[in-house]
Amino acid sequence: MSIQTVVNFGGFYESIHEEKCEEAVISSNNWDNEDTGELKEEHADDLYSYNKWGVVHELYSKEYIDKLNDELETGIKYKELISPRFYNFGTDVIFVEITRKDCLKLFEYIRFESLENKVKEHIKDRTAASSGFRPFFKASDFYKRKHRDLLIETLLTVIINFLNEDYPFFVEDNIYSPEMEV
Secondary structure, three states, rough: EEEEEEEEEOOOOHHHHHHHHHHHHHHHOEEEEOOOOOHHHHHHHHHHHOOOOHHHHHHHHHHHHHHHHHHHHHOOEEEEOOOOOOOOOOOOOEEEEEEHHHHHHHHHHHHHHOOOOHHHHHHHHHHOOOOOOOOOOHHHHHHHHHHHHHHHHHHHHHHHHHHHOOOOOOOOOOOOOOHOOO
């Protein structure tokens, strides 16, 4: 049995992930200064007009899940990257499939790192009504079998936030594919 859920990694819009993708594109197309690694001024327009961001984001998202698997010793399967039409309504999320065995590993990780209270806080925040927002779920819904994906999504979010406390959790190595070249 497996569960399909979402990895809320922070998205690409104005994030460290976007910065890493830009670095990969600059490097892949040799638009960088060899000494500083910075974008050469004459290639600023090239970066601006670059039109293969979907490929780059997809590659990065797959690598992100691979890195998360390495960190958690899991086998979470990448399904797809979903990007919003407009970023004022939401951000990019990665859809994944996770086995029951790997779900148990997430629970073990939460216990080992003493993150149980963070999980409770996150659920409370997601289910609290506020001005202009009425939640779809109650906190108790997260623990029901039919909404198991919500709980697993929450565990992943709390773990990623925890990993980001010590260092930004992102794909450090430059991603590369010939598809990224102009």
